[in-house]
Amino acid sequence: MTISPKDLKQVVVFQRATDEDLDLILKNSILRSIEEGSFFFMQGDEAKYLYILVSGQAKLTQSNINGQQVNLRTIYPWQMFGALGATRDGSATYPATAQALENSSSLAIQSTFLRSMMETRPYIAFDLMQLMTSYIQEMQARYRELATERVEQRVANALIRLAGQSGIRSNKEAGIELSFSRQEVAEMTGTTLYTVSRLLSDWERKGIIKTGREKITVIQPHGLVQIAEGLEK
Amino acid sequence: MTISPKDLKQVVVFQRATDEDLDLILKNSILRSIEEGSFFFMQGDEAKYLYILVSGQAKLTQSNINGQQVNLRTIYPWQMFGALGATRDGSATYPATAQALENSSSLAIQSTFLRSMMETRPYIAFDLMQLMTSYIQEMQARYRELATERVEQRVANALIRLAGQSGIRSNKEAGIELSFSRQEVAEMTGTTLYTVSRLLSDWERKGIIKTGREKITVIQPHGLVQIAEGLEK
DNA sequence: CGCCGATTTGAAATTGGTCAAACGGCGTGG
DNA sequence: CCACGCCGTTTGACCAATTTCAAATCGGCG
Numbered sequence: 057m058t059i060s061p062k063d064l065k066q067v068v069v070f071q072r073a074t075d076e077d078l079d080l081i082l083k084n085s086i087l088r089s090i091e092e093g094s095f096f097f098m099q100g101d102e103a104k105y106l107y108i109l110v111s112g113q114a115k116l117t118q119s120n121i122n123g124q125q126v127n128l129r130t131i132y133p134w135q136m137f138g139a140l141g142a143t144r145d146g147s148a149t150y151p152a153t154a155q156a157l158e159n160s161s162s163l164a165i166q167s168t169f170l171r172s173m174m175e176t177r178p179y180i181a182f183d184l185m186q187l188m189t190s191y192i193q194e195m196q197a198r199y200r201e202l203a204t205e206r207v208e209q210r211v212a213n214a215l216i217r218l219a220g221q222s223g224i225r226s227n228k229e230a231g232i233e234l235s236f237s238r239q240e241v242a243e244m245t246g247t248t249l250y251t252v253s254r255l256l257s258d259w260e261r262k263g264i265i266k267t268g269r270e271k272i273t274v275i276q277p278h279g280l281v282q283i284a285e286g287l288e289k
Numbered sequence: 290m291t292i293s294p295k296d297l298k299q300v301v302v303f304q305r306a307t308d309e310d311l312d313l314i315l316k317n318s319i320l321r322s323i324e325e326g327s328f329f330f331m332q333g334d335e336a337k338y339l340y341i342l343v344s345g346q347a348k349l350t351q352s353n354i355n356g357q358q359v360n361l362r363t364i365y366p367w368q369m370f371g372a373l374g375a376t377r378d379g380s381a382t383y384p385a386t387a388q389a390l391e392n393s394s395s396l397a398i399q400s401t402f403l404r405s406m407m408e409t410r411p412y413i414a415f416d417l418m419q420l421m422t423s424y425i426q427e428m429q430a431r432y433r434e435l436a437t438e439r440v441e442q443r444v445a446n447a448l449i450r451l452a453g454q455s456g457i458r459s460n461k462e463a464g465i466e467l468s469f470s471r472q473e474v475a476e477m478t479g480t481t482l483y484t485v486s487r488l489l490s491d492w493e494r495k496g497i498i499k500t501g502r503e504k505i506t507v508i509q510p511h512g513l514v515q516i517a518e519g520l521e522k
Numbered sequence: 523c524g525c526c527g528a529t530t531t532g533a534a535a536t537t538g539g540t541c542a543a544a545c546g547g548c549g550t551g552g
Numbered sequence: 553c554c555a556c557g558c559c560g561t562t563t564g565a566c567c568a569a570t571t572t573c574a575a576a577t578c579g580g581c582g
Contacts, residue, residue, distance in 0.1 A: 203479030
């Protein structure tokens, strides 16, 4: 697979970049393909590169000493990841692990290169900053959710968010289909796969969703919204 | 109270600013004094200004529809806050509420002004981006903590963090004294004031801390670290 | 000294987690 | 093409952690 400078325009942070800059970025990058289940990088690795997902899908997780992990976000094509470690001063390490959910390919950009580029190109630093602020907002919202809402509401919210993200891609004729295992949903919401399974079964009985192996189809988004708002029970 | 450009050097994001820039910033700012308990801004307000705390202390909280609130961070002098809403494009709103914990004064900088300034001065956008990355890292870590650790560990971690922050300021002869109510600690850790009270009583019996009305004195930080790591029990 | 808000503590109620066992869909190899 | 086995899922029973509610107590401040 070859990537042209034009492709990079799909990356939010590079939308305003000139063609020369995009060329320069490509020259300082390498293409890395990762098989399903393998890792782009692991939490604690030295952050030499930041990545742009070109194809496939990946997830960003963080683990505690115990090995328990939480899912921080799902990564879709043309999104940047690994930027946290890569933009810190000096030699920093990744605070999270990035794992491919399907066979994927990515563009690995040298951290030092991007950092030097930002020093002289305000728009990159500015746009990257805006991207960071949106992540903070999302993390703060999820943090509040985890602290104040019950499992039911958090899982409903997670499905709503996921449906919103992939709904752009899929036609929602017969509902919006999501490809996540119970375990993955549990890691997104800070609960266990057992509790997720129970909730999904319950909601299927009520006709709000349909379930399958590693698959959840949202039939009545409105039903989820009600649960998320705590109007149930 | 008057603020000189030199004072602004204490602000992380302005460390590299020229004297003219600092002057310019001051010219586009206003000084606002807020009494203990009052608000700099509330969640949902239009984000016309971003703030720098000049004196006093404040806290940043987020509430759900229900009114339950979580404490996102405590703000000390020369720290910036309200920057999230203020740096977004167009007319954005604050995602959180900022309340004075003591009589405080702050510098309110026009969002539009700072935004235009960043477009031409890479170092401000860059440094602000670095500040944002550090917040993301902290939020991610706290999120993981909330999702995977038990209350005991989270409260111990919160005290360690707080001691680390204010410990710089206080001499730790007879322990590090923290001025937070049980309620406030509960809001920082996603639990209830009752559970916090029980834990603190328990730790006081063990000699790890001393407690008082709206006061917690850390005697043996090491004891807290052990609890935070889950070595207890 | 009296009042008010913060704190403590007990007891009961709940939520959600843990563990074990059985089930079921699906791809693979015979 | 079908049986086997794997892995994700479901479900029940039990249990632990934490919340909820109520009531008593404490500590300062005016």
